Amino acid sequence: MAESLFVDKSLSLDEQYENLLKQLKSLLVKEDNLLSNLSNFVASIKQTFSKVSWVGLYFLDGNNLYLGPFQGKIACTNIAFGEGVCGNSAKDKKIIIVPDISKFEGHIACDSGTKSEIVVPVFNEEKVFAVLDIDSLEYNSFDKTDAKYLENMCNFLSTFISNNTNKIL
Ligand code: SME
Numbered sequence: 001m002a003e004s005l006f007v008d009k010s011l012s013l014d015e016q017y018e019n020l021l022k023q024l025k026s027l028l029v030k031e032d033n034l035l036s037n038l039s040n041f042v043a044s045i046k047q048t049f050s051k052v053s054w055v056g057l058y059f060l061d062g063n064n065l066y067l068g069p070f071q072g073k074i075a076c077t078n079i080a081f082g083e084g085v086c087g088n089s090a091k092d093k094k095i096i097i098v099p100d101i102s103k104f105e106g107h108i109a110c111d112s113g114t115k116s117e118i119v120v121p122v123f124n125e126e127k128v129f130a131v132l133d134i135d136s137l138e139y140n141s142f143d144k145t146d147a148k149y150l151e152n153m154c155n156f157l158s159t160f161i162s163n164n165t166n167k168i169l
Contacts, residue, residue: 016049020045034160037160041069042069052136056068065079075110094121095119096119110135111135114137122158
Protein backbone atom coordinates (compact mmCIF):
# COMPACT_ATOMS: atom_id res chain seq x y z
CA MET A 1 0.00 0.00 0.00
CA ALA A 2 1.49 3.38 -0.99
CA GLU A 3 2.24 5.47 2.07
CA SER A 4 2.52 9.24 2.43
CA LEU A 5 3.59 11.49 5.29
CA PHE A 6 2.46 15.08 5.71
CA VAL A 7 5.39 17.23 6.85
CA ASP A 8 5.18 20.96 7.63
CA LYS A 9 8.58 22.28 8.66
CA SER A 10 7.06 25.67 9.52
CA LEU A 11 5.43 24.11 12.60
CA SER A 12 7.01 24.38 16.04
CA LEU A 13 9.04 21.38 17.24
CA ASP A 14 6.21 20.28 19.54
CA GLU A 15 3.69 20.57 16.69
CA GLN A 16 5.95 18.60 14.31
CA TYR A 17 6.23 15.79 16.84
CA GLU A 18 2.51 15.82 17.59
CA ASN A 19 1.77 15.77 13.84
CA LEU A 20 4.20 12.87 13.34
CA LEU A 21 2.88 10.80 16.25
CA LYS A 22 -0.69 11.25 15.03
CA GLN A 23 0.28 10.00 11.55
CA LEU A 24 2.31 7.08 12.92
CA LYS A 25 -0.89 5.75 14.46
CA SER A 26 -2.26 5.12 10.97
CA LEU A 27 1.03 4.55 9.14
CA LEU A 28 2.07 1.60 11.34
CA VAL A 29 -0.23 -1.38 10.97
CA LYS A 30 -0.26 -4.24 13.48
CA GLU A 31 -1.03 -6.73 10.73
CA ASP A 32 2.11 -5.75 8.83
CA ASN A 33 5.45 -7.41 9.29
CA LEU A 34 7.34 -5.93 12.27
CA LEU A 35 10.36 -5.09 10.09
CA SER A 36 8.12 -3.11 7.74
CA ASN A 37 6.70 -1.07 10.64
CA LEU A 38 10.15 -0.48 12.12
CA SER A 39 11.41 0.67 8.71
CA ASN A 40 8.60 3.18 8.22
CA PHE A 41 9.02 4.38 11.83
CA VAL A 42 12.65 5.26 11.14
CA ALA A 43 11.95 6.75 7.72
CA SER A 44 9.20 9.00 9.14
CA ILE A 45 11.69 10.62 11.53
CA LYS A 46 14.24 11.29 8.76
CA GLN A 47 11.50 12.70 6.53
CA THR A 48 10.16 15.02 9.24
CA PHE A 49 13.24 16.64 10.80
CA SER A 50 15.87 18.51 8.73
CA LYS A 51 18.25 18.43 11.71
CA VAL A 52 18.48 14.61 11.49
CA SER A 53 21.45 13.32 9.46
CA TRP A 54 21.11 9.67 10.51
CA VAL A 55 18.42 7.69 12.29
CA GLY A 56 18.25 3.98 12.96
CA LEU A 57 17.43 1.13 15.29
CA TYR A 58 19.95 -1.19 16.90
CA PHE A 59 18.49 -4.48 18.13
CA LEU A 60 19.76 -5.90 21.42
CA ASP A 61 20.71 -9.58 21.20
CA GLY A 62 22.70 -10.91 24.15
CA ASN A 63 25.69 -8.63 24.76
CA ASN A 64 25.54 -6.89 21.42
CA LEU A 65 23.47 -4.35 19.55
CA TYR A 66 22.97 -5.11 15.84
CA LEU A 67 22.13 -2.58 13.14
CA GLY A 68 18.51 -2.63 12.02
CA PRO A 69 16.46 -0.36 9.74
CA PHE A 70 18.11 3.03 9.28
CA GLN A 71 18.23 6.14 7.08
CA GLY A 72 21.54 7.81 6.24
CA LYS A 73 25.13 6.83 5.54
CA ILE A 74 26.30 3.26 6.05
CA ALA A 75 26.89 2.56 9.74
CA CYS A 76 28.62 0.23 12.16
CA THR A 77 26.71 -3.04 12.35
CA ASN A 78 27.62 -4.23 15.83
CA ILE A 79 27.95 -2.33 19.13
CA ALA A 80 28.90 -4.04 22.38
CA PHE A 81 26.43 -3.68 25.27
CA GLY A 82 27.68 -0.82 27.45
CA GLU A 83 29.81 0.71 24.68
CA GLY A 84 29.18 4.03 22.96
CA VAL A 85 26.03 6.08 23.40
CA CYS A 86 23.85 3.22 22.17
CA GLY A 87 25.39 0.57 24.37
CA ASN A 88 25.13 2.79 27.46
CA SER A 89 21.52 3.70 26.71
CA ALA A 90 20.69 -0.02 26.44
CA LYS A 91 22.62 -0.87 29.62
CA ASP A 92 21.15 1.95 31.73
CA LYS A 93 17.68 1.77 30.08
CA LYS A 94 17.82 5.54 29.77
CA ILE A 95 17.58 8.25 27.12
CA ILE A 96 20.97 9.85 26.46
CA ILE A 97 21.21 13.32 24.94
CA VAL A 98 24.69 14.24 23.64
CA PRO A 99 24.93 17.97 22.79
CA ASP A 100 28.55 17.59 21.65
CA ILE A 101 29.77 14.08 20.82
CA SER A 102 33.43 15.12 21.29
CA LYS A 103 32.64 15.39 25.00
CA PHE A 104 31.09 11.89 25.27
CA GLU A 105 33.82 9.46 26.34
CA GLY A 106 33.73 6.33 24.20
CA HIS A 107 31.46 7.81 21.52
CA ILE A 108 31.41 5.61 18.42
CA ALA A 109 31.56 7.79 15.30
CA CYS A 110 30.02 6.02 12.30
CA ASP A 111 29.93 9.39 10.48
CA SER A 112 32.86 11.72 11.27
CA GLY A 113 30.52 14.65 10.56
CA THR A 114 28.19 13.87 13.47
CA LYS A 115 28.17 16.64 16.12
CA SER A 116 25.23 15.75 18.40
CA GLU A 117 23.09 12.71 19.11
CA ILE A 118 20.14 11.34 21.06
CA VAL A 119 19.54 7.66 21.87
CA VAL A 120 16.23 6.31 23.21
CA PRO A 121 15.66 2.74 24.43
CA VAL A 122 12.74 0.77 22.89
CA PHE A 123 11.20 -1.72 25.32
CA ASN A 124 9.45 -5.06 24.92
CA GLU A 125 7.65 -5.11 28.26
CA GLU A 126 10.43 -4.42 30.79
CA LYS A 127 13.27 -5.60 28.55
CA VAL A 128 15.25 -3.42 26.14
CA PHE A 129 14.41 -4.64 22.62
CA ALA A 130 16.36 -1.99 20.72
CA VAL A 131 17.64 1.55 20.88
CA LEU A 132 16.65 4.38 18.55
CA ASP A 133 19.77 6.32 17.58
CA ILE A 134 19.47 9.78 15.98
CA ASP A 135 22.43 11.87 14.83
CA SER A 136 22.80 15.47 13.67
CA LEU A 137 25.57 17.33 11.85
CA GLU A 138 24.96 20.32 14.16
CA TYR A 139 25.79 20.74 17.86
CA ASN A 140 22.97 20.83 20.44
CA SER A 141 20.30 19.53 18.05
CA PHE A 142 18.38 17.56 20.68
CA ASP A 143 16.85 18.56 24.00
CA LYS A 144 14.18 17.51 26.53
CA THR A 145 11.40 18.21 24.04
CA ASP A 146 12.90 15.68 21.60
CA ALA A 147 13.39 13.24 24.46
CA LYS A 148 9.77 13.57 25.60
CA TYR A 149 8.23 12.98 22.18
CA LEU A 150 10.73 10.33 21.05
CA GLU A 151 10.03 8.42 24.25
CA ASN A 152 6.30 8.62 23.47
CA MET A 153 6.95 7.42 19.93
CA CYS A 154 9.13 4.53 21.13
CA ASN A 155 6.48 3.56 23.69
CA PHE A 156 3.96 3.49 20.83
CA LEU A 157 6.40 1.38 18.77
CA SER A 158 6.67 -1.03 21.69
CA THR A 159 3.00 -1.93 21.25
CA PHE A 160 4.01 -3.55 17.92
CA ILE A 161 6.68 -5.66 19.57
CA SER A 162 5.83 -8.76 21.60
CA ASN A 163 7.61 -11.98 22.48
CA ASN A 164 5.27 -14.34 20.78
CA THR A 165 3.56 -12.80 17.81
CA ASN A 166 6.01 -10.54 15.96
CA LYS A 167 8.95 -12.03 14.16
CA ILE A 168 11.46 -9.77 12.48
CA LEU A 169 11.20 -11.86 9.30
N1 SME B 1 27.18 6.95 17.76
C1 SME B 1 26.69 5.66 18.18
C2 SME B 1 27.04 4.57 17.20
C3 SME B 1 26.05 4.38 16.08
S1 SME B 1 26.46 5.41 14.69
O1 SME B 1 26.38 6.77 15.17
C4 SME B 1 25.10 5.18 13.61
C5 SME B 1 27.25 5.30 19.57
O2 SME B 1 28.17 5.96 20.06
O3 SME B 1 26.76 4.31 20.16
